[in-house]
Amino acid sequence: KNQVEQSPQSLIILEGKNCTLQCNYTVSPFSNLRWYKQDTGRGPVSLTIMTFSENTKSNGRYTATLDADTKQSSLHITASQLSDSASYICVVSAKSGGGADGLTFGKGTHLIIQP
Amino acid sequence: GAGVSQTPSNKVTEKGKYVELRCDPISGHTALYWYRQSLGQGPEFLIYFQGTGAADDSGLPNDRFFAVRPEGSVSTLKIQRTERGDSAVYLCASSPTVHTGELFFGEGSRLTVL
Numbered sequence: 625k626n627q628v629e630q631s632p633q634s635l636i637i638l639e640g641k642n643c644t645l646q647c648n649y650t651v652s653p654f655s656n657l658r659w660y661k662q663d664t665g666r667g668p669v670s671l672t673i674m675t676f677s678e679n680t681k682s683n684g685r686y687t688a689t690l691d692a693d694t695k696q697s698s699l700h701i702t703a704s705q706l707s708d709s710a711s712y713i714c715v716v717s718a719k720s721g722g723g724a725d726g727l728t729f730g731k732g733t734h735l736i737i738q739p
Numbered sequence: 740g741a742g743v744s745q746t747p748s749n750k751v752t753e754k755g756k757y758v759e760l761r762c763d764p765i766s767g768h769t770a771l772y773w774y775r776q777s778l779g780q781g782p783e784f785l786i787y788f789q790g791t792g793a794a795d796d797s798g799l800p801n802d803r804f805f806a807v808r809p810e811g812s813v814s815t816l817k818i819q820r821t822e823r824g825d826s827a828v829y830l831c832a833s834s835p836t837v838h839t840g841e842l843f844f845g846e847g848s849r850l851t852v853l
Contacts, residue, residue: 658841665846665847666846666847667743667830667832667844667845667846667847668782668830668842668844669844670841670842670843673841713781713782715842727784727842729774729781729782729783729784730781731779731780731781732780732781734779
């Protein structure tokens with residue numbers, strides 16, 4: 625069964641600090657992995673996409689990594705800001721669809737940035 | 740607007756009532772998805788459409804839930820005989836193609852069943 629596990633479930637850090645969120649998956653055959661940011665009361669917004677051949681990708685202060693061998697991804701946030709407070713959801717896509725269009729969602733990490 | 744539009748943004752109803760939630764996707768997007776999200780959880784798949792047809796409705800929890808997309812654009816999620824357990828945020832997303840995971844989400848419709 626395809627699964628996506630995220631950790632930690634929640635995280636509180638001080639403004640300006642760095643943090644790393646983890647995503648482990650068992651989706652097969654793997655197509656791509658996306659990190660979404662979901663602000664409270666809003667819909668998720670895509671931050672990055674990682675394909676099989678990509679190890680790291682940055683989007684401003686966000687850097688995503690992918691290890692396709694261990695089936696792990698991380699999202700590193702540098703110099704956190706109050707606006708980074710949100711839920712971060714890992715979504716893994718399987719090739720050729722399958723159920724739910726082959727998308728498996730993690731439950732998300734709830735990040736709180738404190739001033 | 741250019742994004743996915745969902746209405747109503749909030750809906751409060753009584754147990755046993757019928758509810759319709761509407762999604763207007765990004766123009767030209769062929770794939771449309773419905774998800775349900777409870778507090779502190781990730782989105783839970785309900786159904787997705789390719790064009791007018793439901794390509795996969797395996798996530799619909801029971802026969803009280805039904806969704807249509809008659810002209811391949813706007814979709815309506817219909818819930819009959821609502822129950823308190825149906826209370827959640829219902830998210831709609833659209834995608835220009837399928838199998839890519841590139842979803843553009845609406846802001847959601849928050850349903851509260853009293």
